[in-house]
Amino acid sequence: MSSYDVQQVRADFPVLQREVRDKPLVYLDSGATSQKPASVIDAERTYYEQHNAAVHRGAHQLSEEATDAFEAAREKVATFVGARPEDIVFTKNATESINLVAYGLSNASAPGALDGVPSEVAERLRIGAGDEIVVTEMEHHANLVPWQELCRRTGATLRWFPVTDGGELDLSDLDTLVNERTKVVAFSHVSNVVGTINPVAPLVAAARRVGAITVLDACQSVPHLPVSVTELGVDFMAFSGHKMLGPTGVGVLWGRAELLAALPPFITGGSMIEQVFMDHTTYAAPPQRFEAGSPNVAQAVGLGAAVDYLSKLGMDAVREHDKVLVQAALDGLAKRPWVRVLGPTDVEKRCGAVAFVVDGVHPHDVGQILDDSGIAVRTGHHCAWPLHRALKVPASTRASFAAYSTVEEVEAFLTALDRVPEVFGVEVA
Amino acid sequence: MSSYDVQQVRADFPVLQREVRDKPLVYLDSGATSQKPASVIDAERTYYEQHNAAVHRGAHQLSEEATDAFEAAREKVATFVGARPEDIVFTKNATESINLVAYGLSNASAPGALDGVPSEVAERLRIGAGDEIVVTEMEHHANLVPWQELCRRTGATLRWFPVTDGGELDLSDLDTLVNERTKVVAFSHVSNVVGTINPVAPLVAAARRVGAITVLDACQSVPHLPVSVTELGVDFMAFSGHKMLGPTGVGVLWGRAELLAALPPFITGGSMIEQVFMDHTTYAAPPQRFEAGSPNVAQAVGLGAAVDYLSKLGMDAVREHDKVLVQAALDGLAKRPWVRVLGPTDVEKRCGAVAFVVDGVHPHDVGQILDDSGIAVRTGHHCAWPLHRALKVPASTRASFAAYSTVEEVEAFLTALDRVPEVFGVEVA
Amino acid sequence: MDLYQQLILDHSKRPQHAGLREPFEGEAHHVNTTCGDEVTVRVHVDGDEVKDVSYDAQGCSISVASASILAEEVIGFSVEESLSTYEAMRAMLTSKGQDPGDEEVIGDGVALAGVAKYPARVKCALLPWAAYTDALVRAGVDISTVGGQR
Amino acid sequence: MDLYQQLILDHSKRPQHAGLREPFEGEAHHVNTTCGDEVTVRVHVDGDEVKDVSYDAQGCSISVASASILAEEVIGFSVEESLSTYEAMRAMLTSKGQDPGDEEVIGDGVALAGVAKYPARVKCALLPWAAYTDALVRAGVDISTVGGQR
Ligand SMILES: Cc1ncc(COP(=O)(O)O)c(C=O)c1O
Numbered sequence A, B: 001m002s003s004y005d006v007q008q009v010r011a012d013f014p015v016l017q018r019e020v021r022d023k024p025l026v027y028l029d030s031g032a033t034s035q036k037p038a039s040v041i042d043a044e045r046t047y048y049e050q051h052n053a054a055v056h057r058g059a060h061q062l063s064e065e066a067t068d069a070f071e072a073a074r075e076k077v078a079t080f081v082g083a084r085p086e087d088i089v090f091t092k093n094a095t096e097s098i099n100l101v102a103y104g105l106s107n108a109s110a111p112g113a114l115d116g117v118p119s120e121v122a123e124r125l126r127i128g129a130g131d132e133i134v135v136t137e138m139e140h141h142a143n144l145v146p147w148q149e150l151c152r153r154t155g156a157t158l159r160w161f162p163v164t165d166g167g168e169l170d171l172s173d174l175d176t177l178v179n180e181r182t183k184v185v186a187f188s189h190v191s192n193v194v195g196t197i198n199p200v201a202p203l204v205a206a207a208r209r210v211g212a213i214t215v216l217d218a219c220q221s222v223p224h225l226p227v228s229v230t231e232l233g234v235d236f237m238a239f240s241g242h243k244m245l246g247p248t249g250v251g252v253l254w255g256r257a258e259l260l261a262a263l264p265p266f267i268t269g270g271s272m273i274e275q276v277f278m279d280h281t282t283y284a285a286p287p288q289r290f291e292a293g294s295p296n297v298a299q300a301v302g303l304g305a306a307v308d309y310l311s312k313l314g315m316d317a318v319r320e321h322d323k324v325l326v327q328a329a330l331d332g333l334a335k336r337p338w339v340r341v342l343g344p345t346d347v348e349k350r351c352g353a354v355a356f357v358v359d360g361v362h363p364h365d366v367g368q369i370l371d372d373s374g375i376a377v378r379t380g381h382h383c384a385w386p387l388h389r390a391l392k393v394p395a396s397t398r399a400s401f402a403a404y405s406t407v408e409e410v411e412a413f414l415t416a417l418d419r420v421p422e423v424f425g426v427e428v429a
Numbered sequence C, D: 001m002d003l004y005q006q007l008i009l010d011h012s013k014r015p016q017h018a019g020l021r022e023p024f025e026g027e028a029h030h031v032n033t034t035c036g037d038e039v040t041v042r043v044h045v046d047g048d049e050v051k052d053v054s055y056d057a058q059g060c061s062i063s064v065a066s067a068s069i070l071a072e073e074v075i076g077f078s079v080e081e082s083l084s085t086y087e088a089m090r091a092m093l094t095s096k097g098q099d100p101g102d103e104e105v106i107g108d109g110v111a112l113a114g115v116a117k118y119p120a121r122v123k124c125a126l127l128p129w130a131a132y133t134d135a136l137v138r139a140g141v142d143i144s145t146v147g148g149q150r
C-alpha cells in the first residue's frame, strides 16, 4: 500500500478541487458514477480537436485516424479484461449491454434469424414458453427488468436466487433453480448496494451443466478488482465506462466468440450491415453487428484513456486501496450503534460500497445532513428495489469509493454522520 | 449573407486548423459527422471538471448541478426544434432513436404492454400480420433496416415509395401505398446522399387520413434548415447530435406527447422505472421511460452548447450559407461533363450534400485522389445502398457541408477533382 | 441548516391526521421514483367542503411533514380554498428560494420554505399535494378551473 | 501519389483472366461492407495444381487490379505456392509500408505496395485474395497447414 499515493492520484482529478457549500467536496458517490482524471478529459478533447471523423468508412486521412483511435480503444479495453478486441462491443452503458443480449435472444426466435448458426448453438439461443431465466434478488434493475421483459416477449419464466439477511446470495437451491429448463443465468459480480462479491464459479458451473448462458453484470467489479473474462468463465459480461473513470455515454459488452457470432442483432441501421436490399438485409460480423449507427467514438477513446490510467495504478493496488477504505468505513460505522450496516462484515467479501440505515431516520434525511457538510453520498433504493425489500429496509444510504477516495474522506463522512442523531433526536447509545 | 462571417465561424473549430498530407484540411464530409466548435468541447470539459455526478437521483449538490445541466440541455434542444422538453428523449444516436420507436411498437403487442392506454391510441400502436409499414427507397439504412426487422418480428409487410431518376421521391402512388392497412410511414426529411428535401406535408396528410404514425428521419435537415416539429406535423422525429456540431454519442427522439405516453419502453433498467418487484415492474412517464441507465450527460450538455451555437448563427443564415455552397458545387460540377451529379439540380430542393459519379472511375479512387490533396469526402453507398441501386450506380462520391464550410473549399475540391481524369485517363470533353 | 425547521421535525415525528380512514370518495397512490418515497392520500368531500384527508406516507421527513401539513391546511376548507393553498405551496416550493410563502395561506407550510433551495427535495414536499389533487379528481371533483396543475 | 502505379491502372483497366468460367470446384462471394465492393472468385483445382481462377470483380481500381494480379500469380501454380503468395501479399499489405514486397514471389503484386499506407484500401486489395482462399476451402482443399488465415 505504501506505493499507492492517493494524493498524487487525486491531483489528476480536477473536480476533486471543488468546494461544495463552502466545504471541500467529499465525493463518496463513485458507485453511481466516478469522477474523471484529466487524461480522460484530454483524450476526448484531443480526439475532437485533431481527429474527429466518421469511423470505418472514410476514404480520407481524418477518418483513418478516427478509426485507429476507436479501434485502439477497443484493444485497450479488451486487454484490460483479458479479452480479444473482436469480442468487445461498445454500447452506451451497461444497461444497453444487457438489453443487447436480452433482445438478441428474443430476436433469435424471429423467422430466419438463426439461419446458418450451428444447431447446438442455435438451441442455446432460442427461448420460449417453458424455458426459464434465472436472476438474483440482489440485481440492479439493469440486470432484472430486461429479463422480465424478455420473459414477457417470449413466454419464458423468471426465477431468482434469494438473498440472505447478511446480504449474500443464497445458493442453497442452486441445483433446483438452475435446471434443464434454464436458458440464462444472469447475476452481478459485485452488488452496487451492499458491495458483496458474488461467487461466480459455482454459478458458472451450474449453468454449464445445463447449457445455460451466463451473463455477468460487472459494473461494480471492473472498477475495483482485477477482472478477467477467461478466468471467470462467463458467456457475456457487461460494464460501464462512467463508473471506471471513463466518460459518460459508453458501456461495454464482452461476449464469448461463438455466441456473439450467432447472436442476432439488436439495434439495426448503418455500419452493422453486410448488404442491404429493400426487402432484406444481411449483417456484418461482431463487433460491428452490434454497433449500429455512428458510434460514441470520443467516449470510447476516453474509456481507453481511463483503462490506461487504471492499468498504470494497477488493479491489484486499486483493490488493496479499496479494502482499506471499506475497512475504515465498516470500523467507523461499527462504533455507532445507531447505524446498521447492510451486507457482509468481512472486507474480503465485499468491495466498493458500504450501505447502511439509521433506524428512525429516512436515508433521504441522512443524505441531506451529509450534503450539508459537503459529503456526497447516495440515498434511496440505488436501483435495487427488490434487494431492499429482501433486506427489509425501505431504502438505504450508501457511501461508495473509487481509486481517488481517501481514509480522511471516510473520517469526514463519519464525523458528519454524527450530526444525524443530533438533528433528528435519535438515541445514540 | 453579408452578415454571415464564415471565417469567424471557422475560427471556433480547432480541427479546421489542421493540415492533412501537408495541405490544409478541406473537410467536406460533414454529412457523415460534423466538426465541433470549442464551445461544445469546453461544455463537456466543464461538466466533467465541475459538475459530474449521477443525475435525477442524488441527494447531494453535485448531483443537482448535473441534473440541472442535463435538463437545461433538454430544454435547449426542445426549443431548437419547437418542442416541449418533456417530449425530448436523449438517445445515443439517431439510429437508436428510430429503433426505439420500432421496438416500442413491437413491444406494444406483448401481453399487458398497453394496459391503461386509451383504445384509439392502442389501436394505432398494435402491429401484426396484414399491417403495412411504408418507407422509401431513399432511406439511410438507419430508417430502413429497423422497419424490416419490425416486420420480421410482427409479420407486417414492408412497402416503399420508389425514387425517380432525378433523385426525388415518386409519390404518384401515394394513395395506394398509404392505405387503411398502413401503421407507420417512415421517411427522411433530407436525403443524406442526394440532398433532396422531401415534401413532408403530403406524406403527413396521407398518413393522417388512415391514422398511420409518421416517423421523420431529420438527421440531415436539423443541421441545415430551420426545423419545427409543430410545423411539420409528424408524430416522431429522430436526429443525431454529432451531425449538428454536437458530440458523438448523443441522439434525439422527439415524440408527440400522446404517443410517447402510450409507447412501451425499449431499453429497460434503472432510472426508467416507477416501481420494481421481482415479478413485475411499472414504468416512469416519458422522457425517463426511454432513458434507461446512466445517461450520456456530458454529451447532452455538449449538444446543448451546439444548439446554442447554431441558434446564435441563426438557422435561416445557416440555410442561406448552405445554398451558396451547394450552388457553387453544382455550378462547378456542371462545367465538368465527365461528372454526373445525382439528385435535383435546383438548390431550393436540396441541401447539405452533393453526390456524383465519374463514369469509368470508381468512387473509391475519386475519393483517394481528393484525399491526396487534403480534401476529405465520402465515397461508397453512404449507408443508402437501395438508393444507389435505384439510381443505377454502384456507389458515389459525396461532398457535404456544414456551417463552417466555404466556397473556397468547394473550389479547392473542384480543382483537385480535375486530377481524376488525368490519373485515370478519362476523356474530359 | 435551515431545511430541518423544528416544525418539520415535529410534523414528521407526529404526523397530523395520519392513517387511512373511511369514508372517502377518491384515493391516489404516488411514488417518488427517484427515491421510492410513497404516499397514499384519501379525500372525503361533501359538496364543496373537504371533510377529511387521510393518508399513509412512507418517506423522508420532508414528505411526511408535508403530508401532515397538507391535512392540517385543507381539512374543513372548501375545495377551492384547498387548491389555492396547493398553488401557494407549489409557488413557494418551486421558487428556488425567492418566495418565502405566506403563513396566512399555507400555515405551517412556511416551514417548508427552505426546501425550495434543494431541487431534489422539492419533489418530496410536493408528493402528498400531487396525490391530493389526483385523489380529488378521482373523487369526481372538477379541479380544472384552478391553473398550474401538471 | 505512389498509390496509383501505372501497373495498377493497367490491371484495373484490362483485368487478366477476368470473367466467371467453368469448370470450378469452389466459388466464394465477398463484399467489402464499408464501400460495397464485391468480388466472386471461382477456383478449379486439379490435384495439387490451381488450374484456373476466374472472377467477377466490381469495385475500385485497387480491388480489380488485385483480382487480376491474383489470377496471374496463382494460375498454374501449386495450391501451396499460391498460399505462400497470398501470405506474402498479406504481409506486404498489412506492413504499413514497412514491407515493399518481393517481386520474385508476388510478381506484379509489388505494384500494390503503396496501398499499405492507406489502411482503408488494404481491405480492397485483400478482398479477392480472401475470396480466393475461401473458394479453395469450398473446393475441399485443406488450407489449414498454411498459417496467417483470418
Ligand atoms: C439521413 C440519415 N439518417 C440516419 C443516420 C444515422 O445517424 P446516426 O449514425 O447518428 O445514428 C444518418 C447518418 O449516419 C443519416 O444521414
Ligand SMILES: Cc1ncc(COP(=O)(O)O)c(C=O)c1O
Binding pocket: A031, A032, A093, A094, A095, A096, A140, A142, A143, A188, A190, A191, A192, A217, A219, A220, A240, A242, A251, A383, B270, B292, B293, B294, B295
Ligand atoms: C451493478 C450495476 N449494474 C448495472 C448498472 C447500470 O449501469 P449504467 O447505468 O451505466 O447502464 C449499475 C449502475 O448504475 C450497477 O451498479
